[in-house]
Amino acid sequence: MALLQLATREPEHQIEARGNAAREVIGVSFRLPDPRQRLPYLAERKTNPVFQFAEALWYLAGRRDVDMIGYYAPSIRSSCTDGVHLGGSAYGYTLFNSADGGQSPFDLVVELLLNERDSKRGYLSVFSTAELADRSNPDVACLAGLHLLPRDGHLHMVCNMRANDLDCGLLSDVFSFTMIQEFAAVQLGLRLGTYTHTIGSAHVNDHNADRVRRVLDEAASGPAVHFAFPSLPEDTTAVTIERLLVHEEALRTNELRYNAPHIQSHLGLHPYWQQVVMLFELYRQIQHDQVATVDPALLHALDPGLRWLMVRKWPACAAAVGGGAH
Structure with missing residues (x-):
């Protein structure tokens, strides 16, 4: 809510990247002390928990097929150039698959952290500059990487985004990435720590301005609705x-x-x-x-x-x- 208010009422820049007019602030971050509380309960925002879980599972399964995720969000199909596979936005495919037939990046980091609990090396890169080779590429990764940091019996995570649409993408990203964080914590036998989200370009598209205004008005009208979110089962693999x-x-x-x-x-x-x-x-x-x-x-x-x-x-x-x- 603070980021929505900042970008819409105190923007640093008015941009128009790839035909999308937007208000933008640069270099922002926030921290969630309890990443398990990953859903906002705002009637005007109409958060879709079906899609949130579908996308998180699509990532965790290491998939990139448009058939599954396109069923829950048909607009995603417009980013699919071959009608079959998505590219940069299929973060799970990068994280949970191996390019050479060996261990996936996720498994390598888990193995590292099992043997070196205070390591600073548990970084999972996603964005690749090779994605920029084709200027017409409609599906460049917004996620730069996820940094897993086990400390004092908890697994903390820092997420680095090159860009975030604060009205749309941010909600899905926080849900899915905190699910990945909790999944990693279960594999490591650690308690869930904090989640820190950093964004290079934090923006609100002008065509979503009316909905953002209604959401901000709702949030300002009274105390927020809250429901506790359950813990991921400890036997999840x-x-x-x-x-x-x-x-x-x-x-x-x-x-x-x-x-x-x-x-x-x-x-x-x-x-x-x-x-x-x-x-x-x-x-x-x-x-x-x-x-x-x-x-x-x-x-x-x-x-x-x-x-x-x-x-x-x-x-x-x-x-x-x-x-x-x-």
Whole structure:
């Protein structure tokens, strides 16, 4: 909220990069003392938890296919030049895959930190200057890199961004990167530390100015809504992500449909991940069944914070609770 206010009301520059007029401030950062609280509860912002989890899992699985992530955010397809794979924005592909068939950069850093707990070398680079070779490239990485720093039994992380759209990209980036941080902490057997986010070009696009104004007005009108976000299960591994994405694909392709009792009793998933499958099933109902009202039992099986967000994002969810007032 502070960055939105700064960029819109006290911008340092008015820029127009690649046809996008925007207000900009240069060289900003913030720190989250509890990165697990990674979702803003703002009715005007209409945060989409389905996409947030889908993108985080897409990264953690090391994928770059547009089919999966494009289902949750169709506008992303415009950045795909071959209709199949995304480029610089597929951060997980860079982090969780090896270019030479050996260990991935993520695995190398985890191995380093397991053996050298106070290391300063746990840096995961993403942006490459090679991405600039093609001036028409629509998909250059905004993320420069992630710096993992284990200290005193906690895993801290510093994220370096070359640029951030404060109204859109920032929310998704913080969600996904803190998920990667928490995933790394679990692999290292460490508690979750602080998350520091630094941005070279922090900007708000002019075409989003009206929504930003409404969000700022809402935030200024009273105390913020807050819901606690649960901890990532301590047994989470890459295999966990693979298992979860089997259900994601079945729902995304409309091959299966689930109800709450089936998800809770028959999938063999931790309750944390059951919630994610519930989100994917609700989205399946909205996209494939095109229902006017989603399954109320499924919606009410969600954690309160996720239900609050879904009700404010999707009319079919609001209809299931009588208009979204609850």
